[in-house]
Amino acid sequence: MSAARGRAGAEDLLQFADELQRLSASTEAALPAPELHLVTFSLDGEEYAVPIGQVREVIRVAEITRVPQAREHVRGVTNLRGRILAVVEIRTRMGLTPAEITPRSRIVVVGVHERMLGILVDGVSQVVRIPANTVAPAPEEVLSSGADYITGVARRDSRLIILLDLEKLLLLPN
Amino acid sequence: MATEENAFGELMGEYIVECLPLAEQIADAFIQLERRWRDGDSGAELLAATKSRLHTVKGNSAMMGLGPMQSVAHALEDVCALLEAEPTMGSDEAGSLLIRGSGLLINLVRTAAQGADPKPAAQFVKLVQSFLKRCRANEGKSKRPDLLLERRRSERRTPEEALESSDVASAVVRVDFRKLDAMLEVLGEGMIEQAAVAEVYRALTRKTRPTAELADLDRAILALQKTMKRLEGILMETRLLPVSTVFGRFPRLVRDLAQANRKRVQVVTSGEDIPLDKAVLDRISEPLVHLLTNAVVHGIESREQRARAGKPAEATLELQARSESGRVIIRLSDDGAGLDESRIRAKAQALNLDLRSTEPGQLQSLIFLPGFSTAEEVSSLAGRGVGLHVVANTVHELGGTIEVESRPGHGVSFTLSLPLTLAILRSLIVEVDRERYAVPLSHVAATVRTEPDSIHQIHGKGVVLWRGDPIHVSDGGALLETGAHATTSRRFYVVISMGNRRRGILVDRLIGHQDIVVKSLDPALGRPTFVSGTTILGDGKVACILDTLGILEQRMSA
Numbered sequence: 203m204s205a206a207r208g209r210a211g212a213e214d215l216l217q218f219a220d221e222l223q224r225l226s227a228s229t230e231a232a233l234p235a236p237e238l239h240l241v242t243f244s245l246d247g248e249e250y251a252v253p254i255g256q257v258r259e260v261i262r263v264a265e266i267t268r269v270p271q272a273r274e275h276v277r278g279v280t281n282l283r284g285r286i287l288a289v290v291e292i293r294t295r296m297g298l299t300p301a302e303i304t305p306r307s308r309i310v311v312v313g314v315h316e317r318m319l320g321i322l323v324d325g326v327s328q329v330v331r332i333p334a335n336t337v338a339p340a341p342e343e344v345l346s347s348g349a350d351y352i353t354g355v356a357r358r359d360s361r362l363i364i365l366l367d368l369e370k371l372l373l374l375p376n
Numbered sequence: 377m378a379t380e381e382n383a384f385g386e387l388m389g390e391y392i393v394e395c396l397p398l399a400e401q402i403a404d405a406f407i408q409l410e411r412r413w414r415d416g417d418s419g420a421e422l423l424a425a426t427k428s429r430l431h432t433v434k435g436n437s438a439m440m441g442l443g444p445m446q447s448v449a450h451a452l453e454d455v456c457a458l459l460e461a462e463p464t465m466g467s468d469e470a471g472s473l474l475i476r477g478s479g480l481l482i483n484l485v486r487t488a489a490q491g492a493d494p495k496p497a498a499q500f501v502k503l504v505q506s507f508l509k510r511c512r513a514n515e516g517k518s519k520r521p522d523l524l525l526e527r528r529r530s531e532r533r534t535p536e537e538a539l540e541s542s543d544v545a546s547a548v549v550r551v552d553f554r555k556l557d558a559m560l561e562v563l564g565e566g567m568i569e570q571a572a573v574a575e576v577y578r579a580l581t582r583k584t585r586p587t588a589e590l591a592d593l594d595r596a597i598l599a600l601q602k603t604m605k606r607l608e609g610i611l612m613e614t615r616l617l618p619v620s621t622v623f624g625r626f627p628r629l630v631r632d633l634a635q636a637n638r639k640r641v642q643v644v645t646s647g648e649d650i651p652l653d654k655a656v657l658d659r660i661s662e663p664l665v666h667l668l669t670n671a672v673v674h675g676i677e678s679r680e681q682r683a684r685a686g687k688p689a690e691a692t693l694e695l696q697a698r699s700e701s702g703r704v705i706i707r708l709s710d711d712g713a714g715l716d717e718s719r720i721r722a723k724a725q726a727l728n729l730d731l732r733s734t735e736p737g738q739l740q741s742l743i744f745l746p747g748f749s750t751a752e753e754v755s756s757l758a759g760r761g762v763g764l765h766v767v768a769n770t771v772h773e774l775g776g777t778i779e780v781e782s783r784p785g786h787g788v789s790f791t792l793s794l795p796l797t798l799a800i801l802r803s804l805i806v807e808v809d810r811e812r813y814a815v816p817l818s819h820v821a822a823t824v825r826t827e828p829d830s831i832h833q834i835h836g837k838g839v840v841l842w843r844g845d846p847i848h849v850s851d852g853g854a855l856l857e858t859g860a861h862a863t864t865s866r867r868f869y870v871v872i873s874m875g876n877r878r879r880g881i882l883v884d885r886l887i888g889h890q891d892i893v894v895k896s897l898d899p900a901l902g903r904p905t906f907v908s909g910t911t912i913l914g915d916g917k918v919a920c921i922l923d924t925l926g927i928l929e930q931r932m933s934a
Contacts (some may be wrong), residue, residue: 267910267918268811270856273902279910279918284565286910286918288898319900372900 214260214308221329236334238356242363243310244325246298250364251330251356258311258318260327263303277301277322280309287311289320290372296349314368330363332356337365388489391440395485398429402452403478404661405429407625410471416550418463427456433481444497445484451504452477458511465511473507476500479632486636553654556615563604563611564800564893570604571890571914573597608891612653612797619697619706620648622661626668630693633672639679640690641672647697652704653797656774660706660794663767667708667790668693670764675712675788685785687711694789703776703818704796709789715740715782740780744768772925774798775816775908777874801894803911805887805919806870808852809860812919814892814911819924821873823886826866831882840880842871849880855927856906872924879928890914894921905930 240251241260266278266289277291277300289309293301301307301322309320310327337354339345344352351370356363405426412419430453437445455474459465480500484492574597581590627643634641652660676682676691683689696707717739724742743764771778776794795801795818803814804823824842831849832839838849849869853860866882873879892911897904908923 265917267920268858269897269901269904269910269920270858270906271902271904273900276901279898279901279920281912281916281918284568284912286895286898286912288900290900317898317900319898 214262218260218329237331238334238337238365240330240332240363240365241310241327242330243308243321243323243327245293245296245323248364249361250323250366252310252312252366252368254329256312256314256368258313261309261311261320263307263309263322266303266322280320282311282318282320285318287318287320289322292321292323292371295371295373312368314372319372330358332358332363340364387440391436391442392485392488395433395436395445395488396482398433399478399482399485402426402429402433403475403482404665406471406474406478409466409474411621413466413471415553417552418459418466420460420463423456423460427453427460430456433485440488442484442488442492444492444494445481445488447501448477448481448484448497451501452481454508455504458508462511465514469507473503477504479628482632483636551614553615556611557655559611560615560800561893563608567604567608567800567891567893568912568914568916570597570600572916574601575914608800612800613651615653615655615797616651617654617657618649619652619657619704620645622657622664623648623695623697626664626695629665630668630672633669634691637673639672639676641676641693642690643693643695645695650697650699650704651796652697652794655798656704656794656796659770659774660792663770663792664695664706664708666763666767668695671708671710671712671788675710675714677713681713685713700793704794706792706794707789708792709787711787714784714786714788715743715780717782717784740782743780744778772923773908775801775818777819777925798894801892801911801921803890803892803921804870805890805913806852806868806883807885807887808856808866808883809858810884811856811858812887812913812917813852813856814890814919814921815870815872816921816924817889819872819874819928821871821878823868823870824880825868826882838880838882840869842878842880845878847871847878847880849882852881852883855881872928874925874928877928881927892919892921 239254241254241257242249242251244250261282264280266280268278269276272278275291275295277289279286279288281287287309291300293299301324303322304324306325308323308326310323311318311320313319336358337356340349340352340355351367353365353367356365405422409419409422409426412422430449434446434449434453437443437449452474455470455477459470477500480496484497577590577593577597580593584590623645626645630641630643671693676693677685677687679689682691692711694707694709696709698705698707720739720742724739727745729742729745744767745765768778771792771794774794775798776792778793779791780788781791782788801814802817804817804820806813806815822842830840838851839846840849841847852858852866866884868884868886869880869882870886871878871880890913892913894909895911896909897907904923905926906923907920908926909921910918911921913919
């Protein structure tokens, strides 16, 4: 059981590492302009990103155990190599319907304030570097609608990447 | 003095309210520090925290013009600074100096309104100065810290311990307690893996015919289980410390408190050598101090009242520890006035609690409810001091229970039942709507197969006769909000009980008994009332541990 999950996690990690290496190799000769190093994932067809420094790893979804009377936007807990990881349902936090788990679903394990938490996302994530000057603030109307966890919107080719502030998004209790 | 008191009365009150808890925390920290030294730890962060508290006390005292407090706090600060710079100076002398100073500080702060006597403070400052001088002279001279610490340990032993230990002294090593925690963690993982192997074995036996290899595997698994249990036993033993490590400071505490309240109280302790997991001991000390303080300040009557009641002038506080089927029972009794039930009743009515079905015993346990324990209300009402619900919460968090028994005119006793250890919990695993839960076995009174028509509906509540008594049974699915449709077809109910509170929970399956490794709840999950923690089961999946006390108490507050 946990061995199979361990392998799956390792695959993802290796991919992650390859991606990192490829990116760092390709940027060595590139421009010195300030860049943001991000991990992206998808939710309802939109692409979101969080700073790579806050991401510990990306894992496949194993069974998530519901916790009765848990806080809002908590999906449950899962076993991460013997540690209990709380998994946050950010979809409902962002006003979307609860996630359906598919083979593409992933848990992005993030570290915020020395705490480890999982974020349940719809789609496979990747690592990107984007020049800081391509980031624009989100429209005022979006921010004032309660989405103050959005730090900006970045253009990348013809795509839009929505940058998230994890601390504001996760609203961790003390 | 009297005019001063009037002029500064209000400010002085504020000063005492702010500084007394600080002084107490400082005293507690020093006692803990002594224990840390004994464990071979320098206690650096403890010293730093204490220094800042001392600084606050010093500042406040200076503001109030209370020279003696200011100089004692200052002297203690100096000793802390020295110990911070030179951890090897942590000696018996330093320890008793700190504890003595903090005791003095508590006394001075407590009696600040009556005006401070400068003499004991001046004496203490002198002692500190000579100690500091000697330490500075010794500085640099290589004194091995280990030797100092070793000496401390042997001095602390009772004669029979010393006799016993003279043989084993050479076989004793000091270990950082965190290492024991880490070992326990690894042992826990081992236990989960062992359960996983057993699970695969069971799956195998269902699929294949019995073979010699399978029989061997069965034997090997059993042997492994036994070995793991033995390992657990040995590891648990290494984590145990006698309760005297906590009880030891109580006589001083009670003496100081009694003096401050112009009462005479003797402390009688027994069972000091009963062992308890250090992790439990560390957390139980504060609640016990709370209970002792309450007993001395509120429970025990004034000398005049005692004389009128024909009681001896000197009150007795009994503190007793004993082992009982894998748990440790700590009982604290006073021979004071007892709880005032009419006042509890009045308070309960003020809080709109329904008392019609409350038996006398249950009435007393109302004092553990939050509404009963705000400072002013309780000390004037039930005759008990602050924070009994905080005490009860801590005990519950430890997986323990607390009960109160009061005999009007004869005193109150609190009985705490504590688990020997926090890390491993004997549990019953149950299934409700395909979700599995662990129920702490210490609170399971029975598991019963549901007979047709055995569950009655009274005013929409399920009621079953259990051992002749009607008790409430609730549906596990509804209780735990599984979201499945209500069903009447659950095959079992589990009776959970604590003291005289009982409740049945209907479940689908009883999976079995298991020693589980408790993993605390991530604060990110919020504060669920019915779940106290989580654990990883044999198949690697996570199960929630039911907070049986939370479930039993739900009725009380509802």
